Each structure stands twice: as C-alpha cells, then as structure tokens.
Amino acid sequence: MGRITLENVTKRFGDVEVIPPLNLDIDDGEFVVFVGPSGCGKSTLLRLIAGLEDTSGGRILIDGQDATETPPAKRGLAMVFQSYALYPHMSVRKNIAFPMRMASVPQDEQDRRIEAAAKALNLTDYLDRKPGQLSGGQRQRVAIGRAIVREPSAFLFDEPLSNLDAALRVGMRLEISELHNRLKTTMVYVTHDQVEAMTMADKIVVLRAGHIEQVGSPMELYRAPKNLFVAGFIGSPK
Ligand code: ADP
Ligand code: MG
Numbered sequence: 001m002g003r004i005t006l007e008n009v010t011k012r013f014g015d016v017e018v019i020p021p022l023n024l025d026i027d028d029g030e031f032v033v034f035v036g037p038s039g040c041g042k043s044t045l046l047r048l049i050a051g052l053e054d055t056s057g058g059r060i061l062i063d064g065q066d067a068t069e070t071p072p073a074k075r076g077l078a079m080v081f082q083s084y085a086l087y088p089h090m091s092v093r094k095n096i097a098f099p100m101r102m103a104s105v106p107q108d109e110q111d112r113r114i115e116a117a118a119k120a121l122n123l124t125d126y127l128d129r130k131p132g133q134l135s136g137g138q139r140q141r142v143a144i145g146r147a148i149v150r151e152p153s154a155f156l157f158d159e160p161l162s163n164l165d166a167a168l169r170v171g172m173r174l175e176i177s178e179l180h181n182r183l184k185t186t187m188v189y190v191t192h193d194q195v196e197a198m199t200m201a202d203k204i205v206v207l208r209a210g211h212i213e214q215v216g217s218p219m220e221l222y223r224a225p226k227n228l229f230v231a232g233f234i235g236s237p238k
Pocket of ligand 2 (some may be wrong): 043151
C-alpha cells in the first residue's frame with residue numbers, strides 16, 4: 001500500500017504545458033521530497049497525484065491500479081496544506097473527526113482514531129479548544145491529525161511548514177520525520193527549503209520548469225549533482 005507511479009503524466013493550463021511528460025516511481029513507505037523554485041510545478045504535481053487536478057495525458061497508478069480517473073476521496077491519500085484550512089468554529093476534536101464523519105466511520109472507531117492521533121501529536125489536552133486558541137505549530141498538528149485519522153496509504157504535504165517561524169519549523173520537521181518512522185506510510189512532501197529536503201527525504205526529486213532534473217537520495221545528490229542547478233538547490237559545493 002502506498003506505491004505511486006506516474007507514467008508520462010502531463011499537465012497543460014490552456015496552451016501552457018506546465019508539466020511535460022513525466023515519469024516517477026514512489027515506493028511504499030518512502031519519504032519523497034519535491035524541491036525546486038517557485039512556479040516549477042511542485043504543487044501541480046502533488047495536486048495531480050491527489051486528484052485535485054485532472055491530468056492532460058498519461059497515467060497515475062496507485063498500488064499498481066490505474067487511478068487516473070479516480071476521484072480524490074477514493075484514492076486513499078490525504079493531503080496536508082500549508083494554510084491551516086481548519087474550521088475556526090469547530091473544536092479540535094471536531095476538526096480531526098471531520099473526514100471520518102464525511103466517510104461515515106462509526107462513532108466508536110472515530111473516537112479511537114482521534115485518541116490515537118491526539119496522543120501521537122501531543123494534542124490530547126487541546127481536543128476541546130478551537131483553532132484560534134492554539135499556536136501555529138499546534139494548528140499544523142491538528143491539520144496533520146485530520147490526515148492521520150483517514151488512515152491513508154500516503155500523505156501528501158504541500159509546504160506544510162512555510163507559515164511557521166524558523167524555530168518551530170525545526171521542531172515540526174522532526175515531528176513529521178518521527179511520524180513517518182512510526183507509521184511507515186508513504187509521504188510525498190513539497191518544499192522549496194533545501195534543509196527540509198536534505199534532512200527528511202529518502203529520495204529527493206529536483207524539479208525545474210515541470211520536468212525532473214535529477215532524482216536521488218540526499219547523499220547521492222550532494223555528492224554528484226548533475227549540474228549547477230541541482231547543486232544550487234541542495235547546497236552542494238559543486
Ligand atoms: P510551485 O508549487 O512549484 O510554486 P505550481 O505548481 O503552483 O508551482 O505552478 C506551476 C505553474 O503552473 C506556474 O507557472 C503557475 O503559474 C501555473 N499554474 C498553476 N495553477 C494554475 C492554474 N490553475 N491555472 C493556470 N496556471 C496555473
Ligand atoms: Mg506550490
């Protein structure tokens with residue numbers, strides 16, 4: 001569960017081809033980071049995987065099954081956005097429960113998953129608060145909790161830490177890495193922050209103008225960046 005394959009996936013907005021034919025394999029349990037400059041297509045690629053954008057060509061396979069036409073809610077993936085996108089009038093508990101209510105998960109099972117997610121994210125004491133009564137880091141944890149309770153086969157993160165200050169970012173980076181170690185669920189993580197990429201990734205995908213410039217482990221890219229563009233992005237001395 002959690003294997004994602006892109007086969008010649010393309011995306012056009014009008015006449016503009018934002019993603020030329022792109023191929024990528026994401027293994028089950030892998031932590032894959034998409035890096036690249038603003039506007040290079042990171043979010044678009046993530047949204048194509050999530051099903052929030054339609055492909056203009058090619059296929060997306062999830063666990064070997066063609067999911068190109070599968071609606072987002074049926075892909076078994078959970079997206080965590082950078083803006084907290086929480087419901088301000090609902091308690092933390094209700095925010096976390098929301099996707100399960102939509103999916104008609106039985107109440108006792110909802111409670112079990114909420115308790116487990118709250119424990120994993122140190123939110124147990126905050127379940128009855130409203131998002132406005134939480135710190136930025138706690139709000140981001142609620143957003144992650146809302147993804148966890150769906151028990152997805154993969155998490156998709158779009159710059160989840162970019163609204164946090166530097167100190168908080170370091171802590172949340174560690175928390176997400178620990179979560180990955182514990183759950184062993186595939187994570188696809190978009191960032192323009194090379195430190196996040198180098199410290200969190202099993203595999204880094206460097207994007208430039210919608211195409212893959214290089215793929216490799218942080219060490220592989222650091223030691224042997226293909227060109228100056230990649231070197232610049234991962235802080236390599238080349
Ligand atoms: P990134 O996340 O790497 O900053 P995006 O995926 O948001 O990049 O955008 C990639 C390119 O696609 C940009 O040139 C952007 O302007 C364009 N784009 C993204 N979404 C749309 C849209 N809905 N309509 C038209 N162009 C879009
Ligand atoms: Mg983006």
